[in-house]
Amino acid sequence: MEKKKILIHSIAFSPDGVSTAYLYNDLALRFKEEGFEVVVLTTTPHYNRVESEIEKQPLRPKFFGFFYLSDYNGINVIHVPQKKFKSAMLRMVGFVYWHILSFFLGLSMSRVSLIISPSPPLTIGFINIAVGRLKGAKVIYNVQEIYPDFLTNQGKLTFKPAIKLLEHLERFVYNHSDAVTTIDKVFYSTIVNRFEDRRKLHLIPNFVDTKIYSPVIIEKEFFDENFPPKPDVLKLMYAGNIGHAQDWEPLLYLAKRFKDKKVEFWVIGEGVMKTYLQEQVKLHDLANIHVVPYQQRNKMPSLIAYADLHFIFMSPKMDGQGFPSKVYTIMACAKPLLVSSGNCTPIYNFLQPLACAHLITENSLDEKCEALGSLMEKLLVEKESLRLMGLEGYEYIQKEYSKEKVTFKYVQLIQQLLK
Known part of the structure; x- marks a missing residue:
């Protein structure tokens, strides 16, 4: 036949x-x-x-x-x-x-x-x-x-x-x-x-391909100048397109607010807003933001494992028209998310019933930044809760996606x- x-x-x-x-x-x-x-x-x-x-x-x-x-x-x-x-x-x-x-x-x-x-x-x-x-x-x-x-x-x-x-x-x-x-x-x-x-x-x-994306233990060979071992630092990461679909102002606010605390941010990828982000990092002397070039796919499970929390700050103008596929890969690697989005959007609709993400839904930039800042203060003393959140997401992805x-x-x- x-x-x-x-x-x-x-x-x-x-x-x-x-x-x-x-x-x-x-x-x-x-x-x-x-x-x-x-x-x-x-x-x-x-x-x-x-x-x-x-x-x-x-x-x-x-x-x-x-x-x-x-x-x-x-x-x-x-x-x-x-x-x-x-x-x-x-x-x-x-x-x-x-x-x-x-x-x-x-x-x-x-x-x-x-x-x-x-x-x-x-x-x-x-x-x-x-x-x-x-x-x-x-x-x-x-x-x-x-x-x-x-x-x-x-x-x-x-x-x-x-x-x-x-x-x-x-x-x-x-x-x-x-x-x-x-x-x-x-x-x-x-x-x-x-x-x-x-x-x-x-x-x-x-x-998500759960054979590629799964919880891993980072080997010593992984660490380099872009990703040094920092066990005492709360590490937040965004990996993907650095474009207009993301809101970069909350990131800059958090970096300024926690400049003197053990909190650092990694932004990995390419895109039309990368130059703007690099300029802002230089202008405000934000040594706690690390802007890193695109990394190959086979390295992503280790990169995801490196961070304690993965952030996605959606642009208010565009958060209803897309769903970042990185949500699935992060969850498959048993890591929690920090998401800023409206409450009638695909990403909110997906994550709201689950216990694997902190969701920030405030509309104004000032309210959004204040909510993010308050949450970060709390996470600095409750870091262990992030591990448990990651496990919740991992189990759900294995079962449904x-x-x-x-x-x-x-x-x-x-x-x-x-x-």
Whole structure:
């Protein structure tokens, strides 16, 4: 019997080093294990280029570099060239080029039974619907972020005709896909009324690879100038994109307030706000904030173990449009969280019933900072409570959000659509 072919169409995939890539890497491998033929249509690495990973998965140019091919554990991967251009015009040209070439590459594939893709961008759903209709393939659209809400709430999109156009496109994608998945109850309730047939919308959360992310004991070889042994210091860490989705003012406030106490902060990663953060650290002489470059994935369990508490301070303008996947990885490593977010957001909705996170929901910056400061004073004398909180999160992740359990839900959905 001929295998059914699944096309994964994603803006990021291995060897790119970002959370969406890791998520879809695991989904691709699960689909392959379940007996599907899998092919991936993506971009060249441009979010987090990890040279060691590119060496393991080299890209071979085709047709003078119009696109590239690679092999991911026996899965064929097609890469359309993309770069992080500083010029907005060049970014737009690259974006359009990716869409056009992806459309024709998708059409050129034979025997495709199903296409699945994550947002963003919203337009990827439109391309897949067009390819799916022409090839008789089913289409699944995975809502990781809600567009255009994400752009309008952030204030990046204010031109009303453009907003209306994107709203129409969003509803077209939802209602012409064969199934839509979203990752959180808040997301589900936000978009469900935008469907003509609500049965198309399915709630399937993201997940964590509990074989990679688990509690570890730090070896002596781990310590270096960026991460020295400091057993008497309360260590707080953020590892991820240093961007606009995070609120950096509370961090700067805490660093100033606890400048002369045994509290230090680590911020690990890259992003558009990294320069601003470094400038503020230098301006206010905040030696207790350590800004460290992006670290490879295989080092993350030890990095998570190094900190006593992991902080995520969500930007008030954007905290309702995203769910940081790092929440799962931190919990899987049996570490507690300190989260600042509104009380009607995906991250709050997920963590509020659990005993693994301190949640700060004050609206104004002053109230938020004061609440964080008071909590930190308390934690300096109750450090042992953090270990117990971490264990609570670990047990919950093992039970509900392991890679094996969640990827099986996608397999079930695909089998249902392909009957």
